[in-house]
Amino acid sequence: MKEEDLVRLYQRGVARRDATRSGCVPPEALLDVVERRGPEATRLQSANHAMACADCREELELLRATRIVRDRARLPRFGFALAASLILAAGLSLYTFGRQRTIGGIDDAGGVTRSGSDDVQLVTEGPVSGQAPNLVWRSTTGAASYVVELRREDGTLLTRGTTTDTVFAVADSLRAGPDSNAYWAVTARLSDGTSLASTARRIRLTP
Amino acid sequence: MPRSPDAMSGTLESLLHRYRESVLRIGRRHGLSDLLLDEALQELRIRLWRAFPGSDQLAAVSPGYLYRAAVTAALMVIRRRRAKRESGIEMTPQFEETTPAREPSPDQAFDESELAERLARTVDELPAARQAVVRLHLQGYHRDEIAGLLGWSEAKTRNLLYRGLEDLRALLVRQGIGPGASV
Numbered sequence: 001m002k003e004e005d006l007v008r009l010y011q012r013g014v015a016r017r018d019a020t021r022s023g024c025v026p027p028e029a030l031l032d033v034v035e036r037r038g039p040e041a042t043r044l045q046s047a048n049h050a051m052a053c054a055d056c057r058e059e060l061e062l063l064r065a066t067r068i069v070r071d072r073a074r075l076p077r078f079g080f081a082l083a084a085s086l087i088l089a090a091g092l093s094l095y096t097f098g099r100q101r102t103i104g105g106i107d108d109a110g111g112v113t114r115s116g117s118d119d120v121q122l123v124t125e126g127p128v129s130g131q132a133p134n135l136v137w138r139s140t141t142g143a144a145s146y147v148v149e150l151r152r153e154d155g156t157l158l159t160r161g162t163t164t165d166t167v168f169a170v171a172d173s174l175r176a177g178p179d180s181n182a183y184w185a186v187t188a189r190l191s192d193g194t195s196l197a198s199t200a201r202r203i204r205l206t207p
Numbered sequence: 208m209p210r211s212p213d214a215m216s217g218t219l220e221s222l223l224h225r226y227r228e229s230v231l232r233i234g235r236r237h238g239l240s241d242l243l244l245d246e247a248l249q250e251l252r253i254r255l256w257r258a259f260p261g262s263d264q265l266a267a268v269s270p271g272y273l274y275r276a277a278v279t280a281a282l283m284v285i286r287r288r289r290a291k292r293e294s295g296i297e298m299t300p301q302f303e304e305t306t307p308a309r310e311p312s313p314d315q316a317f318d319e320s321e322l323a324e325r326l327a328r329t330v331d332e333l334p335a336a337r338q339a340v341v342r343l344h345l346q347g348y349h350r351d352e353i354a355g356l357l358g359w360s361e362a363k364t365r366n367l368l369y370r371g372l373e374d375l376r377a378l379l380v381r382q383g384i385g386p387g388a389s390v
Contacts, residue, residue, distance in 0.1 A: 001376070001379065001384065001385075003372075006326070006345060006372075006375075007345050007347070009319065009322055009323040009326045010323070010326050010327060010330065010342075010345040010346075011345070011346065012319070012320070012323035013323035013324050013325075013326050013327030013328075014327055014346075024289070027282050027285040027286060027289075028282070030285075031278065031282065033356065034356070036358040040358075041335065043357070044335040044336055044338075044339045044357075045335065047339045047342070047343070047356070047357065048335065048338050048339050048342055051339070051342035051343055051345075051346050052327070052330075052342065054238070055288075055292075057237070057238055057346065058238050058239055058240060058243055059243070059281075059285045059288075061234045061237045061238055061239040062230070062234060062239055062243055062244060062247060062281050062285075063278065063281055064233075064234070064237075064356060065229075065230040065231075065233040065234035065239060066230055066274065066277045066278060066281060067274070068233050069226065069229040069230050069233065069274075070270050070271070070273070070274035070277075072229070121351070121361060138351060138361060139351070140351070141349060141351065141352070142232075
């Protein structure tokens with residue numbers, strides 16, 4: 001059965017069940033899903049019910065959309081350069097003062113840009129070389145373009161580029177010298193004029 | 208010095224308008240109706256009006272405060288809506304338009320209906336985590352949205368979705384609903 005048939009049939013099957021539904025989860029349980037509170041098993045149970053019940057799904061969606069608007073509103077709106085600098089400065093501070101952390105721990109901190117939120121998800125990590133020169137990130141819903149910044153550990157800007165794609169190739173000239181560490185970050189510019197930023201991630205530039 | 212009611216009203220409406228547009232832009236794709244959102248906004252409007260009587264602070268209300276107020280308002284409206292439903296006072300009936308891509312024959316409509324019901328029942332058999340990701344996917348949520356909602360990494364979400372859909376197809380095949388099922 002094709003995916004589109006599965007989707008259509010599932011939605012039809014769920015709609016038929018709605019008429020006889022019972023056991024709706026409390027509104028607070030839907031909020032727990034959105035705010036990721038409580039045991040995962042309970043949250044999954046609530047999410048599963050909501051996805052099989054049109055009313056609960058709509059209620060969950062109201063809470064989910066409210067949460068996303070809150071998360072987006074927490075982003076700095078005073079320009080990409082300053083926002084990126086703050087992100088990188090936070091990333092550098094973490095790196096400088098917390099070398100005991102693993103490389104992945106910089107991202108795990110979550111609070112580098114804003115606590116618990118990572119609206120633009122970076123994919124590339126580790127070495128960026130001639131064989132693998134691309135910085136890759138995941139697409140963001142509603143993004144009109146992305147601004148990519150690559151900085152040295154001391155904060156010096158190496159390159160900045162704007163693209164509508166989710167890939168950015170690091171030029172050979174930036175990898176020409178000896179191996180060095182750098183940070184990269186992406187800001188998604190949304191069609192509604194707001195922006196979403198990634199956390200800063202450390203990579204190694206190699207020829 | 209307190210602001211005039213007109214200025215206060217203008218600030219409040221501007222804030223709520225921006226908020227409404229943002230919430231609706233995100234929620235409409237997944238079935239959030241204007242009706243429910245507007246009820247929640249009316250509740251929020253009253254709360255903000257009471258909390259900031261003629262105050263300039265309203266224009267600079269923090270996203271954190273607005274979120275808590277909006278969530279409280281949403282919960283109030285959801286509870287009220289459920290109470291009405293339970294007491295038998297149904298609100299606006301749902302006349303959801305479902306235009307089929309093609310007009311099915313009566314036999315085909317019956318087959319589809321039966322298939323749809325069996326599919327919905329089969330999804331119930333999946334383990335909770337796979338079930339959640341499959342349900343969200345089948346309801347049109349993007350992988351990033353699923354990962355965000357469930358608090359999982361993209362890789363975990365992708366993996367569970369892949370396995371969940373594989374399980375679902377296997378269960379359907381066991382019931383005789385194979386890749387060639389006519390729908």
